[in-house]
Amino acid sequence: MAATKQIVMSGIRPTGFLHLGNYFGAIRNYVKMQEQFNCYFMVADLHSLTTHPDTKELRENVERVLAENIACGLDPDKVALYCQSHVHETAELYLYLNMLAYKGELEKTATFKDKVRLNPENVNAGLLTYPVLQTADILLHRAKYVPVGKDQEQHLEMARTFAHRFNHRYCETFPEPVAYNNNEDLVKVPSLDGSGKMSKSENQMATLYLADEDDVIRKKVMKAKTDNGPTEMNSAKPDYIENIFGLMKLVCAADVIAKYESDFNNCTIRYGDLKKQLGEDMVHFIAPIREKINSILPDKKYLQQVMEQGAAKANKSAGETMQLVREAMGLKYF
Ligand code: ADP
Numbered sequence: 001m002a003a004t005k006q007i008v009m010s011g012i013r014p015t016g017f018l019h020l021g022n023y024f025g026a027i028r029n030y031v032k033m034q035e036q037f038n039c040y041f042m043v044a045d046l047h048s049l050t051t052h053p054d055t056k057e058l059r060e061n062v063e064r065v066l067a068e069n070i071a072c073g074l075d076p077d078k079v080a081l082y083c084q085s086h087v088h089e090t091a092e093l094y095l096y097l098n099m100l101a102y103k104g105e106l107e108k109t110a111t112f113k114d115k116v117r118l119n120p121e122n123v124n125a126g127l128l129t130y131p132v133l134q135t136a137d138i139l140l141h142r143a144k145y146v147p148v149g150k151d152q153e154q155h156l157e158m159a160r161t162f163a164h165r166f167n168h169r170y171c172e173t174f175p176e177p178v179a180y181n182n183n184e185d186l187v188k189v190p191s192l193d194g195s196g197k198m199s200k201s202e203n204q205m206a207t208l209y210l211a212d213e214d215d216v217i218r219k220k221v222m223k224a225k226t227d228n229g230p231t232e233m234n235s236a237k238p239d240y241i242e243n244i245f246g247l248m249k250l251v252c253a254a255d256v257i258a259k260y261e262s263d264f265n266n267c268t269i270r271y272g273d274l275k276k277q278l279g280e281d282m283v284h285f286i287a288p289i290r291e292k293i294n295s296i297l298p299d300k301k302y303l304q305q306v307m308e309q310g311a312a313k314a315n316k317s318a319g320e321t322m323q324l325v326r327e328a329m330g331l332k333y334f
Contacts, residue, residue: 009143025149082310194240
């Protein structure tokens with residue numbers, strides 16, 4: 001008998017164009033995992049409402065994220081690729097889990113503090129309970145593995161805490177989910193200006209999007225922060241230079257990286273040449289994905305069909321889990 005496949009769940013918010021961080025932190029693993037695991041990947045449209053309450057462009061953004069995931073190699077026939085708002089049980093589980101989450105621990109979350117700093121005029125309760133909603137998304141499918149970037153590590157720790165609390169208070173219902181990156185360290189793709197990470201909505205000149213045109217990619221890479229180069233042999237790299245080498249590791253050949261490492265150590269490095277090379281390798285990597293996105297995006301009928309197919313798979317799994325949850329909580333009176 002075939003062994004039951006382990007369950008995987010992850011999501012991306014439709015708050016803008018996907019970028020290299022989303023690809024290397026998340027989608028690359030989705031594509032690898034779709035072969036051996038039972039995968040649920042969603043467009044997290046409800047999460048986007050915590051920071052983007054205006055829904056005028058939501059549909060367009062949801063379609064874009066779907067097209068971008070598919071262009072990166074995700075196969076809607078192999079996985080459940082769905083929209084969070086199509087799974088209504090999410091709201092029910094979110095409600096139950098909110099009773100197990102404490103205000104103090106939610107306020108301490110790093111992403112909450114960041115978002116409060118960026119948007120002090122919209123500190124809504126949904127923002128505070130973002131990790132609870134994320135936990136509901138994961139537990140709804142009783143997922144064990146969650147392919148995410150390093151920025152999500154703390155949220156996953158909270159998801160384990162909430163799952164554990166539920167199991168302890170009621171009865172063993174959920175696995176405690178773990179962040180997953182193919183048994184390697186979780187990835188953080190740094191922004192090109194040497195500060196923070198690439199991200200959909202902040203810092204657009206310092207983020208490489210999967211939809212960027214070749215010239216835009218070259219221009220952004222050439223603007224990456226560098227300096228005059230080291231003056232002492234084998235010195236430590238400043239953070240912003242470390243970041244550039246980190247980006248090279250994602251797309252450049254090993255011998256190219258080795259050459260620039262050695263130039264750095266000998267104090268002969270020419271950052272102009274390095275960035276030219278990195279720009280070309282980025283173009284080489286991104287262009288085929290961009291072209292694929294552009295070919296999928298106009299086919300609204302296909303995208304609609306993908307959404308429906310995904311919703312059916314996700315609803316089935318969510319329905320089964322919620323039966324167990326209601327039973328565990330004693331919420332079944334007839
Ligand atoms: P964003 O921060 O760009 O809005 P999301 O919050 O929608 O992205 O995250 C989607 C996925 O992409 C998550 O798994 C997250 O960990 C990953 N991710 C986002 N930015 C980066 C980054 N710069 N490096 C690595 N992974 C990232």
